[in-house]
Amino acid sequence: MILEQEKILNTYFGYESFRPGQQEVIKRVIQSTNTLAVMPTGGGKSICYQVPGLSLDGTAIIISPLISLMKDQVDSLLALGIPATFINSSLSQAEQEDRMAGVANGRFKFVYVAPERFESYGFIQVIKRIQISLVAFDEAHCISQWGHDFRPSYRSIVPNLKQIGNIPVCMALTATATEEVISDIQELLHIDNSNVINTGFARDNLAFHIVKGKDRTSYIRSFLERHTDESGIIYTATRKQADALFDQLESRGVPACKYHAGMSEQARKQAQAAFIHDEKPVMIATNAFGMGIDKSNVRYVIHYAMPMNIESYYQEAGRAGRDGEASDCILLFSPQDIQLQKFLIEQSLMDEAAKQNEYRKLQAMVNYCHTQGCLSSFVLDYFKDISFHKNCGRCSNCLEKVEKTDITEEAQMILSCVKRMNERFGVSMTAKVLKGSKDKKLLEFRLQTLSTYGLLSAYTEKEITERIHFLVAEQILGTEEGKFPTLKLNQHSIDVLKGKRTVEMYTAPIPTSEDDDFYKDLFEELRARRKQIADELNLPPYVLFSDVTLKELSRYFPVSREDMLEIKGIGEKKFEQYGEVFLEVIKKWREKHPEAKTRVKISGSITPPKPKKREEEEGPSHLVSYKLFQSGKSIRDISAIRDMKTMTIESHIFKAFQDGYPLAWDIFFNEQEEAIILAAKEQIEDPKLKPLKEALPEDYDYTKIKAVLVKNGLM
Ligand code: ADP
Ligand code: MG
Ligand code: ZN
8 A cells, every 4th residue: 555655755756765754654644543743853744644645535634833834835735736725814815715615625635724724613614514634733742732832722623623523534743742742642632652653853964063162253254155055044142143243244245134033024024035035045043033934955054152942952953954965053152152041041031930940951051062972862862862873973072073282281371361360350351461462451450460461472362262262161261250251260270270181172173065976067057947937936946846856966967757757856746847947957058068977866776976975084983993993904903003092993893883883793702702701790790890800711801801791782
């Protein structure tokens, strides 16, 4: 049976296979089993009701909380030649009646409505009389009071549905359900545990980065220089920040627009449209922007400042990469952000208990900024994601920190300067003293007499400031907040001053998009053509074809209908509508570029070139060691080649195994040795290695023991 559904996925949507969870959901819905799908943003929830909606007889009713999303979805379906419509308060009365008449005649396969529609007697009367294929609650967390966007009208649909009576199956879909919300939805819509399909929250195409101690505006400028033409959102914490950043970037000719609640509705609408229609690639906004934006080709989301909690962060950052393409989520962290968020909580009208709760969530956000571990795993743990996850290998903590520099001496100078200044000044005055500035205020305070005056005069004031910010971000230097935040020493500062610990400053490289295995100029031509057609039809460009599709076209340049149907996102329906036009663009381009090499796409298996990995060529350090090991080198050789301790190489290799890579264990031990070590381990309570080693024969070294423990998941 699922074959038929695969055919629909192919013909209409041009996709080759189902994504995780889709098939399980679709199968249940087809069998009239109420089902809940919990999938991450961009996981492909729409397909879960669109495929059964096309497969079953009758009209599918989709309940969606956001008017703008309905329009997008309907436009996408219409672009595929599927009869669909939406009915909501944005339409005139006459238009609503006209569409309702269409619904009554069974003209549509899909009807999108806002929850309030179920309070209309007329609406209920009409749908009572038609054949319904399914009812889907999109963004189903809105149904629960435990959810973050509770909509009472969503909940009150349920009793109204009961009186309709001719509904064969209900389904619910959401990306943001906690346990409470899930069981609430289950109870309301009568969904058994076995019919909850939860694929977790992981977003494998997003790379998270934390950037500390950098001048934010310069960072953003450098980033944008490397990402011209790519769409992205920059979130600021306040309207003021948004205005200031917008002015700075605009004056440098960056094609940006801005969006916040302080602007007129008209101006906001215009900004949003310019962004969605690919006219301005950069959107600078507060968190007022983004709800109901389904733009699929957002390649990066930068947070200019730390947001208030991980929920908001993940939701905002998650607007990147809905199309499944690799995208970056960057958080520019500065310790002042914590103060700002605390202030915002303090100022709010929440009661004391609610405030405490917000402080707790804020602390988790701060911990995220300071963790040394994998950022993706941190977030998934925070959401108690049930699926198995390991280090992502993409985030700024998993990637090697490049450009490490030892700044212990500079740090000591900075710290002793703070001490000499009696911990009474902030970052900028401290930097001025170290620089040896002739600043008027500095002279007034007679700070030029300090022994640390001009100690770092070889550096620019900005470089000194950056180092101070870095020390604060790393909690090597504390701050005390008042009207003017001042620098304070803490225990870590003392350790550094006493030479008990060193300080290494690192800079994570600015992420760049490296998938250059397609012809960029052809991509640009296709994009221009897409934009032209989209404008004629008054549609967002990504509704016609996603960027993924255009990239595939510029990689394989198909010449025929058959070739074209092999491209991701082009099924027969899409081809009928736009295929020829794009074939024409490709043909013309090829005439101009006869040297361009054709690549053949054979169902699913892509012939060379292989897409480049987005990590540096080599990949994470432990995998570099692992690969050398697999190529036959001994641990000692690798340690010589890489100039690292043998212990480190060993742990690299074991880590690779824990990441799921295969290892030939017989290099480390034989069966008998394994049995002896495991038996000894059984006897010894102490989890440390030393007692175990002592209990074993002399020739059992640490490597052998560790290997057995790692293999057996005991370490
Ligand atoms: P969600 O609602 O879960 O956030 P969408 O339904 O908007 O996600 O889908 C996100 C993107 O993934 C869309 O561009 C969609 O066309 C694409 N997509 C969905 N299912 C598949 C699939 N099986 N293969 C390839 N792309 C898919
Ligand atoms: Mg969706
Ligand atoms: Zn990671």
